[in-house]
Each structure stands twice: as structure tokens, then as C-alpha cells.
Amino acid sequence: MKIKNIILIAFFSISTVAIKAQTPTVYTWGFEEFYQNGLDSGQVWDGSEGKKSIILDLPDYFNMEILTGWDTSWGGYWSKNWVLTAKDYNTEEPSDFAKHIYTVKPDIDNENTGRVHAIGKSGAYILNRPKYKEFQDIAYFKVANTTFAYNSMKFGDNFAKKFTPADYDTFVLSVKVYTKDSFIAEKRVYLADFRLGINSYIASNWIEVIMPLSGDSITFTLESSDNGDFGMNTPAYFALDEITLIGPASVKKIPSQNVLVYPNPATDQLNFKNIPVSISKASCIDALGRKLELTLNSQGSANVSHLKSGIYWVELQDIKGVTYRSSFIKN
Numbered sequence: 001m002k003i004k005n006i007i008l009i010a011f012f013s014i015s016t017v018a019i020k021a022q023t024p025t026v027y028t029w030g031f032e033e034f035y036q037n038g039l040d041s042g043q044v045w046d047g048s049e050g051k052k053s054i055i056l057d058l059p060d061y062f063n064m065e066i067l068t069g070w071d072t073s074w075g076g077y078w079s080k081n082w083v084l085t086a087k088d089y090n091t092e093e094p095s096d097f098a099k100h101i102y103t104v105k106p107d108i109d110n111e112n113t114g115r116v117h118a119i120g121k122s123g124a125y126i127l128n129r130p131k132y133k134e135f136q137d138i139a140y141f142k143v144a145n146t147t148f149a150y151n152s153m154k155f156g157d158n159f160a161k162k163f164t165p166a167d168y169d170t171f172v173l174s175v176k177v178y179t180k181d182s183f184i185a186e187k188r189v190y191l192a193d194f195r196l197g198i199n200s201y202i203a204s205n206w207i208e209v210i211m212p213l214s215g216d217s218i219t220f221t222l223e224s225s226d227n228g229d230f231g232m233n234t235p236a237y238f239a240l241d242e243i244t245l246i247g248p249a250s251v252k253k254i255p256s257q258n259v260l261v262y263p264n265p266a267t268d269q270l271n272f273k274n275i276p277v278s279i280s281k282a283s284c285i286d287a288l289g290r291k292l293e294l295t296l297n298s299q300g301s302a303n304v305s306h307l308k309s310g311i312y313w314v315e316l317q318d319i320k321g322v323t324y325r326s327s328f329i330k331n
Helices: 147-155
Strands: 024-029 053-057 063-067 082-085 117-121 125-127 137-144 170-179 182-193 207-210 217-224 237-248 260-262 269-273 279-286 291-296 310-318 323-330
Touching: 063 082, 137 182, 137 323, 147 237, 182 207, 217 237, 260 323
Parallel strands: none
Antiparallel strands: 024 237, 053 063, 082 117, 117 237, 125 217, 137 207, 137 237, 170 182, 170 217, 260 269, 279 291, 279 310, 310 323
């Protein structure tokens, strides 16, 4: 596999470009290329084996790289970013760092996510690095609790408390999107929520996260209601899998244009920003490549209420004949 000098996972788009109409490509990466290809059952790649980065060259545009975060001081330890793991241990029992840190709570045999997962520490991040300098968007991905964090919240341990409704405990994954170092959107995912009494839970399954907007970077930060003098007491780990990317099958470039679609996901109306002149026509392409016309109102927004839930690519044409494109999720 050819290693390229990129700095993290290649996925999230900073902006869209004006292009010819193309059928979108949808690709889901579940890390399974590495299973039985060096990462066997029960093994972990955390950087201690010398892998500072793990790269996957995907079809068409998609190109991803994960940085591990192994620190050689103090005898060596995982200090930041990501690991890939094929460990399978999700028994509910008092938390044990050695057994549980690199494992995921969801039952592998009952989840359609394969046997390899990424485990991230709070503060892990990804940057967009499209393979051919074109745009690609992340549509959604799945997150879950690690066995270590789950058991710590369920039973408590030497460092962290047992979660209870009486304390309104929460464990939240904050997913923040940035463009050019400017914050543009946030998605908050509750991995545990004890604010609602009888409906309290610690998530034991994979949770699908639909991204609200595209950006050039994304960060994952964990927050807990259980904090002490040295910060968060709850183990600051989460699992990531099944990253779904979208991009055109092929691209013939014409001059680059910035365009923002919002809200994303959309329910009834889709708005557009950063187009210098009025839009004259709008359409969209679904994941099967079918083209559907969109009706524009007097403000230049498009009606999407009739579309089925899913991933779409919107195509816009301004009064000068320039074609723009972006992607969005329909609720």
C-alpha cells in the first residue's frame, strides 16, 4: 500500500466545486480491509508496533489515513488520537483497564459493523484530504461506547462513579465541524443519559450520526457529569465505525465556487449561500443516480419536502449558466 504524506483521516469537504452533472459514489469504510491482513482477531494497532499511520486507498477519490498516538515515554503508552482494534470483549462486569480499553460494548455477532473498529480518545480529530484534490463529503458514521467506559458508568470503579438518575448523569460525544479554523456546526451524541429517570440509559449499541454540515476538519470531544480535580473521571474513550462517504463518480472541473447548503439535514426547505448571482434552476440526484427537479421559491430556496429520506446531491445553475453542486441529507 502506497503511503502518502497526509496528516489524518481523509474525508470531510471544505467546500463544493462547480462540476458537470455526475452520478454520486457512496462508499462505506468499516476498517475490515485490515482484518486478517495483519490485524488478526484479538490484536490492536496502537502505534506500539511502529505504525504511526494506517492508510487505506479507496476507489475513485476516497483516501483515508489514521494517525495513532503512541508515546514512547514512561515505558510507552497510547496518548492521543486513534487505535484500530479487533478485540472482542463486551462482558458486563467491573471495569478493567487491561481487558476493556480496546474493546467495544456492542455485540460483534449482532452488529453489522465487522470485527475491526477505531477507538478514539477525547480530542481525536480528522481532516479532509480528498484523493484527487476534489471534494468528498462524510454523510454519516456510527459511534458506540467502549466496554471500558460502559462498565465504568454501569458499576463505578476506583476513579469514576456509578451513573444514577438521582445525579442526572450524562456522557456526551461532541462532534464539531470547522472550516478554516472557524466553528460552523456541532452534533451532540448522548452515550449515556440519566436525566429522564425511567428512560435513563447507557448506550450498548451503535448509534448512527448524520452530519449537519461539511467542513475541512472535525473533532471528537467527550464530556461527562462526573468530574474531579484532574478533569473527567469517566474513561474518555469512544468507538467509531462504518464511515459513509459520498463523492461524484468522476469529475471534469470548471472554475471552483464556494456554496453552502443549509439546514443539513433538511426537512422541508433547502437554502443556499455564497452564490454571487441568482439561481435559475435546481435539481438533485439521489444515491441511485436518479435526477429530480426542485422547485425554487421567490427567495431562491428549494422545496425538498417531497423527497424520501436519504443522501442527495443538489445541482444549481445560476443566471449566467454556471453549475454548482453540494450534498445534503433529507430527514
